[in-house]
Amino acid sequence: AMSDCYVTVLHFNDFHGHLQSKEKDGKAEGGIARMATMVDEVREYNDSHGVTTLFFEAGDILQGTPLSTVYKGEPDVKCLNLMDLDAMCIGNHEFDFGQGVYEKMVALAEFPILSANIYYTNTGQHFTDAVMYFTLADGTKGAAFGLTTPDTAVQTSPKNVIGLRFSDPIDEARKIIGELRGKADFIVAITHLGYEDDLKLGEAVDGLDLIIGGHSHTEVQPPTEAGDTLVCQAQSYGLFLGQVDMLVSKGDIVKYRGFLRPVDERSRPKPEVQAIVDKYAGELEERLAEVVATTTVDLDGIREHIRASETNLGNLVCDLIREYAQADVCLWNGGGIRASIDAGPITVGDILTVLPFGNIVANKQVTGAELRKVLEFNAAQPRPFGGFTQVSGMTMEIIGDKLGKVTVGGQPLDDTKTYTLAASEFMLAGGDGYSMLTEGSEPVYLGYSESAIVLEALRELGTVSPA
Numbered sequence: 001a002m003s004d005c006y007v008t009v010l011h012f013n014d015f016h017g018h019l020q021s022k023e024k025d026g027k028a029e030g031g032i033a034r035m036a037t038m039v040d041e042v043r044e045y046n047d048s049h050g051v052t053t054l055f056f057e058a059g060d061i062l063q064g065t066p067l068s069t070v071y072k073g074e075p076d077v078k079c080l081n082l083m084d085l086d087a088m089c090i091g092n093h094e095f096d097f098g099q100g101v102y103e104k105m106v107a108l109a110e111f112p113i114l115s116a117n118i119y120y121t122n123t124g125q126h127f128t129d130a131v132m133y134f135t136l137a138d139g140t141k142g143a144a145f146g147l148t149t150p151d152t153a154v155q156t157s158p159k160n161v162i163g164l165r166f167s168d169p170i171d172e173a174r175k176i177i178g179e180l181r182g183k184a185d186f187i188v189a190i191t192h193l194g195y196e197d198d199l200k201l202g203e204a205v206d207g208l209d210l211i212i213g214g215h216s217h218t219e220v221q222p223p224t225e226a227g228d229t230l231v232c233q234a235q236s237y238g239l240f241l242g243q244v245d246m247l248v249s250k251g252d253i254v255k256y257r258g259f260l261r262p263v264d265e266r267s268r269p270k271p272e273v274q275a276i277v278d279k280y281a282g283e284l285e286e287r288l289a290e291v292v293a294t295t296t297v298d299l300d301g302i303r304e305h306i307r308a309s310e311t312n313l314g315n316l317v318c319d320l321i322r323e324y325a326q327a328d329v330c331l332w333n334g335g336g337i338r339a340s341i342d343a344g345p346i347t348v349g350d351i352l353t354v355l356p357f358g359n360i361v362a363n364k365q366v367t368g369a370e371l372r373k374v375l376e377f378n379a380a381q382p383r384p385f386g387g388f389t390q391v392s393g394m395t396m397e398i399i400g401d402k403l404g405k406v407t408v409g410g411q412p413l414d415d416t417k418t419y420t421l422a423a424s425e426f427m428l429a430g431g432d433g434y435s436m437l438t439e440g441s442e443p444v445y446l447g448y449s450e451s452a453i454v455l456e457a458l459r460e461l462g463t464v465s466p467a
Contacts, residue, residue, distance in 0.1 A: 004249045005138035006051040009188070009408045010039055011244075013058035013214025014236035017068020018092070019075055019277045021269075032079045033269030033277060035051045038241050038261060039268065056144065058214030058233070059091025059192030061297040064116025064338060066288050066352040074108065075280040078450035079273050087132050087145030090115040092420060093215060095160040097244055112393050114146030114190060117172040119165045126232040127164055130176060137185060140251055143184035145165070145176045147191040147201075149215055155386070157359065158429040168186040169173065169193055170204045175319025177207045188212060193286055195220065197232055202226025208251055210244070223258040234260050259442075288349030293458035301340040301354055302334060307384035313337060314390025316466040317355070317450070320457040322392040325363050325446060327423035329371065329393040329408055333432050335386025335451070336424060355451040359424035369415040373404065373436045380404040424450060 012035070014088050021031030028034075041053055046053045057080065062073045080088070090113055098142040102284055106113055106128070116130035131145045149155070150166035173189060188234060191198055194216035202211055209228045217236040223244055230253060234242035238293045242259035250380075300306065300315035306314055317337060322330035339353045366374075378389045379398045394413075397404030423437070425445065432436045458464065 002392065003138045004254070005136050005140065005441070006046075006049075007136055007186070007246045007248050008042060008046055008051060008053050008349045008387055009210065009212065009232075009240040009242075009246070010037040010042060010053065010055045011058060011212045011232060012234045012240065013212075014060045014091070014193070014217050015057065015076065015238050016060055016348065017062060017073075017076060017316045017416065018062030018065055018066075018237040018239075019079065021280060021294055030237055030268060031277075032076075032083075032238055033271075033274035034267040035241050035263045036079070036083045036237055036270035037267045038263065040377030042243065045455055052134075054086050054134065054144075054185040054188075055094045056188070057088035058190050058192050058212050059089045060093045060214060061088065063227060063356055064097045064237075065356070066349050067284055069070060069352055069356045069358070070284055070287070071280055072097050073105050075276055077105055078276050082109075082273050082276070083110040086134065087112045087113075087146070087190060088117065089190040089192050089214075090128065090148045091101065091112070092149055092155040096150065098160050099299050109188040114144065115148045116145045116316050117150070117167040117259055117369060118148050118175050121163050121165045131180070133184065136248060140186055140248065141184045142186035142188070142195050142251075143180050144188040144190055145173075147189055147193055149193050149197070152435055154431055155370055157423075157426045157431060170201055173201060173205045173208065177205060180206075180366035187251075194327045195231070197357040198233070199224065202231050205229075205441060206283065206461050209248075209251070210246075212242070216425055219260065221258065221260045229257070230256060232258055239263055255401070260351075261305065272305040272349065279292065285386060288347060288352065290348045291345040292348060292351070292455055293312055293346045293435030293461055294463045295343055296463065297464070298343050299341040300422060303335050304384050306390065307334040307386060307388045309383075312392065312466040313340065313354070314465060315392065315415055317454060318390050319466070320454050321361055321450060322422050324448075324457060325361060325420075327363055327393065327420040329330055329419055331389040331391055331427065332450075333386060333427055334384075334388040334390055336426065337390065341440040348455060351455050351458070355425065356456060357424075358449045359426050360445050360447065361453060362425055362428055362445045363442040364421050364423065364428055364437070364443040365418050366421045367415065368408075368413045368417050368419065368441075370440055371408075371419060371421065372403070372413060372415065374434060375406060376403045377434065377436065379435065381433075385432075387427070403446045419425050
């Protein structure tokens, strides 16, 4: 018979390869080995008190640090295996290295990677497991299912999601919850949809107890109530371990408290997990420490800046790529430039951190009218916007959400003239909503990724001082 029982859900999201602790103001923050210790402590306490512990990750473990970029999630998954992760959901960045790399990750993972709303277009089958089941301490049956943002179709290079269809998360949640009737009383959605969409999901569906969310990097504490659903999210980069302690009666949350625990020097790194991080980091060290150039100024890649306005780092990246491509104009999505660089030496590691995606650069012939369409779309988006364009070879004005004056090579943009545009394969395939770039002439791929081009150009220049 079902009685009352206590359940703790531990969670984090948008880890983005931040395996190592960082120093901030002389203090350590983050680091997967510290988080491992925190998880162990909660589990040990709960196990000895008859409390169920569940540990979930809400998507985007890949992409964002050289460790992740070079080893494509291998150390991350090995660490999570040691931490007995119960399940994660697929985030949009899980596809960044292609479906082959994703399949390798699945093969290595000793935990399910869930998503209920990704289907193979040709067979109509689920791309991956939709649901995993568990049992609470008092015998209550529970289930968790994954949901992935349909924006994944434009937020990773479209070649990475060929043959996949992303269905509406709310429809999918209703369907799954219907199918779980009689099989599970305590139901969790592990989502990579973003906080606003999680609130909509909670309001829209019945029978969902808990949403463990990700994607928007939101610091949610205490948890938010949306309808009868509790919504949680733990910011990003493994800086916090989310914890929600619940009293569950007949599958319903009767009482709860939820908070985010900083991952910092108060927790000692768990040696077995640290050993994995150190092994990969040691091998990487030699490859990344090589200095390629010097910058005389701080290069600004701050997320809120580079996704909303011109920055000197955006200019530098676009200038170097445009020169390499011998193009009239270079446009680069601000969301593809992921970090800043302090004045001083620039290493291989810095460049891989700033440009982690390995996008191949391509040239495309566009008319002035086609280019104007792209720039108008850019101006119309609320900022910060991942697709906000950093530029080279041109100037533009944005007034509110409207495009003002545009010049190319110092001359007003001419709608009838043809220009050579250099851009990433991501944008040219319609990434970030630039579907107009999939029309017109075929791109000519130049065979080098953005980081390779920028590294070689910096080596030749030796010193940079972009304004």
